[in-house]
Amino acid sequence: MSESSSSTPVEHDGLPEVIRRYLTVHNRGDASASASLMTPDAHVTDDGKTYGGLPAIERWLDRAASEYTYATTCLGAAQDGPDRWTVTQRLDGDFPGGTIDLRYAFTLDGGLISRLVIAP
Template structure:
């Protein structure tokens, strides 16, 4: 898989197990995968920025609207594929989504940046 190969080839990335991810990332993935928009948003800084599907959402009100739309638009299941630490406060998680969206299956990278124990930036991309 390209995303896993890219993580492995990067000399600045270290592969990690899911249990070794920071708690805030594990909590976010659990809440997001369960469709809990308010619990997901609570794990972000007030000035957080999320980029998903080519669109950027700045601040908690915009992120909460995005989360609510994301959890209601499609039904899907997720499979954890892997993770890497890309820097002191940067982590990448790869998940496979299977659902009723166009294409039915996609592998997505979730690039997290943490600040003060919360998520300050999240980029989701294939």
């Protein structure tokens, strides 16, 4: 199996600090603190839409924080490459369906998040 196709499971505490901080402030709905952990040219894909650059990402974060109320549970995490990590979280809330498991695929650059893809 090649290195690019393998993942190494990690505990939540084994995730890079920037990812742990992002998950904490994002789950609190703090858009400004979430965006501060991203590179200026970062891209986020969520619900099939991609947001590029910090102004667009901050608008997405503000909307996401106010749209629904939910609680999260970390189901697992893995390192997918030198600068790539995936975290799976369960969201329980007042959105349609009430419960969903989402994968947050992070790419880091210089200690910040340069790419985030959120998908079921």
